[in-house]
Amino acid sequence: MNSVDWIGSAAATLTTTAFIPQALKVWHTRHTADISLGMYAMFTLGVALWLAYGILLEAWPIIVANSITLLLAGAVLVMKIRFG
Secondary structure, three states: OOOOHHHHHHHHHHHHHHHHHHHHHHHHOOOOOOHHHHHHHHHHHHHHHHHHHHHHHHHHHHHHHHHHHHHHHHHHHHHHHOOO
């Protein structure tokens, strides 16, 4: 793996795993008042489009990172809608 791939892998890992603390906090507290519904809705749609882009390119790093991010951001979005 070259240095460009390492940078991309590190970026994908950090930006994907960054959603874990938020998802866990919302899951445990059921508190979503301070989370913007609009931001999470737009972000989740954007991640879904990145995933579609990765699938069309058959680019596995994009597919894997955005599949996980979509799952985590989607979970926060669903909890925001459900818990208000």
